[in-house]
Amino acid sequence: MTGFGALTHLLPAPRSLAMSTSPIDLDFNNVVVFQVVIFVFLIAVLKPLLFDPMLKVFALREERTEGARATARELEEQAGELLQRYEAELSRVHQAAAQERDRLRAETTKLEAEILNEARAAAAKIVDDGRRRIETEVNAIRFELGKQSERLAGDIATRVLGRETN
Numbered sequence: 001m002t003g004f005g006a007l008t009h010l011l012p013a014p015r016s017l018a019m020s021t022s023p024i025d026l027d028f029n030n031v032v033v034f035q036v037v038i039f040v041f042l043i044a045v046l047k048p049l050l051f052d053p054m055l056k057v058f059a060l061r062e063e064r065t066e067g068a069r070a071t072a073r074e075l076e077e078q079a080g081e082l083l084q085r086y087e088a089e090l091s092r093v094h095q096a097a098a099q100e101r102d103r104l105r106a107e108t109t110k111l112e113a114e115i116l117n118e119a120r121a122a123a124a125k126i127v128d129d130g131r132r133r134i135e136t137e138v139n140a141i142r143f144e145l146g147k148q149s150e151r152l153a154g155d156i157a158t159r160v161l162g163r164e165t166n
Contacts, residue, residue, distance in 0.1 A: 157165045 154165055
């Protein structure tokens with residue numbers, strides 16, 4: 001026996017066509033009635049003792065969960081608003097700081113220019129004073145040299161001529 005023919009003895013024998021068209025017989029006896037009575041009794045007893053409290057717990061848990069989600073959504077919206085206000089305030093502070101920095105730079109540049117002008121004026125005054133003093137000293141030295149050169153010239157002339165000159 002090879003193929004599918006070998007397994008045919010394991011399959012149940014086919015039912016006759018007449019058996020499959022007959023109605024199903026249900027036999028209601030006392031056991032079924034007893035089971036229905038027990039079921040109704042348990043429902044009546046367990047509903048107020050077990051099912052209603054459990055449903056209340058489930059409803060309360062669902063309500064708390066939804067409440068927590070709603071609270072979380074509200075907090076998230078508030079956090080978003082706070083973040084926007086923070087960023088706006090931070091931007092305003094950055095602008096104010098930039099303006100203050102620019103103002104301080106302008107003041108510093110102005111002060112630096114004033115200090116440089118004062119230093120240049122002081123240096124120019126010192127240089128002018130020094131030039132005048134040098135010019136005065138040079139004139140004094142020239143005058144003194146002129147006197148000495150006249151005296152030397154007279155001394156040289158006296159030595160060369162061998163007599164005093166006027």
